[in-house]
Amino acid sequence: MGSRALDSFLKENLEDLKSKGLYNQIDSLQGANGPIIKIGGRELINLSSNNYLGLATNKRMVDASIEAAKKYGVGAGAVRTINGTLDIHDELEKKLAEFKHTEAAIAFQSGFNCNAGAIQAVMNKKDAILSDELNHASIIDGCRLSGAKIIRYAHNNMEDLREKAKAARESGLYEKLMVISDGVFSMDGDVVDLPGMVEVSEEFDLITYIDDAHGSGVMGKGAGTVKHFGLSHKIDFQIGTLSKAIGVVGGYVAGSKDLIDWLKVRARPFLFSTSLTPATAAACIEAINIMTESTELNEKLWENGDYLKKGLKALGFNIGNSETPITPCIIGDEKLTQQFSRRLNEEGVYAKSIVFPTVPLGTGRVRNMPTAAHTKEMLDEAIKIYEKIGKELEVI
Numbered sequence: 472m473g474s475r476a477l478d479s480f481l482k483e484n485l486e487d488l489k490s491k492g493l494y495n496q497i498d499s500l501q502g503a504n505g506p507i508i509k510i511g512g513r514e515l516i517n518l519s520s521n522n523y524l525g526l527a528t529n530k531r532m533v534d535a536s537i538e539a540a541k542k543y544g545v546g547a548g549a550v551r552t553i554n555g556t557l558d559i560h561d562e563l564e565k566k567l568a569e570f571k572h573t574e575a576a577i578a579f580q581s582g583f584n585c586n587a588g589a590i591q592a593v594m595n596k597k598d599a600i601l602s603d604e605l606n607h608a609s610i611i612d613g614c615r616l617s618g619a620k621i622i623r624y625a626h627n628n629m630e631d632l633r634e635k636a637k638a639a640r641e642s643g644l645y646e647k648l649m650v651i652s653d654g655v656f657s658m659d660g661d662v663v664d665l666p667g668m669v670e671v672s673e674e675f676d677l678i679t680y681i682d683d684a685h686g687s688g689v690m691g692k693g694a695g696t697v698k699h700f701g702l703s704h705k706i707d708f709q710i711g712t713l714s715k716a717i718g719v720v721g722g723y724v725a726g727s728k729d730l731i732d733w734l735k736v737r738a739r740p741f742l743f744s745t746s747l748t749p750a751t752a753a754a755c756i757e758a759i760n761i762m763t764e765s766t767e768l769n770e771k772l773w774e775n776g777d778y779l780k781k782g783l784k785a786l787g788f789n790i791g792n793s794e795t796p797i798t799p800c801i802i803g804d805e806k807l808t809q810q811f812s813r814r815l816n817e818e819g820v821y822a823k824s825i826v827f828p829t830v831p832l833g834t835g836r837v838r839n840m841p842t843a844a845h846t847k848e849m850l851d852e853a854i855k856i857y858e859k860i861g862k863e864l865e866v867i
């Protein structure tokens with residue numbers, strides 16, 4: 472049979488994780504990912520999805536994807552550059568550029584692939600990247616793939632960014648400099664100081680790169696964090712995902728026409744991995760139509776976020792400093808946080824615990840992601856359960 476070295480590596484490491492309680496057993500949902508989910512035959516109020524606008528089950532989008540599957544089939548047939556570009560991919564990119572107020576856009580198979588492709592398409596080992604210390608894993612990997620020097624700066628600290636950008640410039644060691652940040656940081660729900668970043672970037676000629684995976688559909692009435700700050704003309708790379716608020720799967724980069732033309736010949740996941748399915752492209756186009764026709768879902772999302780925050784805060788929970796609907800409930804101790812999440816689950820709320828090393832030691836939290844699809848009754852029920860467990864575990 473297979474390699475003995477592999478067998479013992481897997482056995483040892485799996486046992487180690489399990490003995491420390493760090494092995495993540497993945498739950499299967501029986502049915503759609505909506506505000507109420509079913510796991511193991513039990514119905515739970517779902518506060519764990521990134522399906523901010525509830526679009527993952529949107530009827531118009533489902534219909535659009537069925538129509539597209541009937542017209543184009545289920546697969547695109549090839550990578551985009553060979554003959555996997557369907558007119559529906561071009562249409563999606565045109566829509567995305569309009570949505571982001573940029574000259575052009577390019578779609579990828581995922582947000583992760585955007586970062587794996589876009590950074591290394593322009594940065595190389597003669598360059599340096601200034602990266603927020605709390606950036607998403609896909610940004611970190613994308614930076615590594617580029618071979619550029621990675622210089623981490625303190626989280627959302629524009630003074631530290633300025634010092635490090637200045638030092639990098641004055642060292643004379645690097646050709647291009649880039650600054651990369653999440654638009655919305657998903658663990659705390661805080662937002663990048665974009666005006667501060669633009670100021671530093673202009674002073675030191677930094678290429679600006681914002682990954683707005685959690686901001687698109689949420690910030691700026693849906694158009695994202697960059698639009699929220701009115702800085703669309705100042706940001707070189709705007710990354711978005713089609714997998715969170717948009718509710719489907721995929722990612723995109725929006726920017727100048729030259730940038731997008733370049734990515735179409737240099738971004739490796741675009742060149743070497745098959746394009747989005749026609750059904751996916753059609754569903755995403757319909758999602759953008761829905762978001763641009765009306766801001767109703769976006770407003771509902773914020774209303775629900777505020778409602779949940781208010782409810783938990785009134786009970787005495789520490790909900791941190793979120794500036795978005797993301798509502799962390801900070802418990803502190805890692806074991807207690809995990810126990811809290813487990814008890815919520817037993818009582819009917821699905822909200823995940825997030826502990827060290829994903830967040831700093833002693834700041835374990837249960838993270839709540841309300842969506843536009845939740846009703847007040849669902850949120851009231853969730854808050855009631857929070858109160859019960861909070862008292863039981865003496866957190867409030």
Ligand SMILES: *Cc1c(COP(=O)(O)O)cnc(C)c1O
Nearest residue numbers: 581582583607682684712714721
């Ligand atoms: C979720 C996320 C991604 C990955 O997006 P997918 O489309 O799910 O691959 C990339 N960047 C950030 C900042 C994210 O939060």
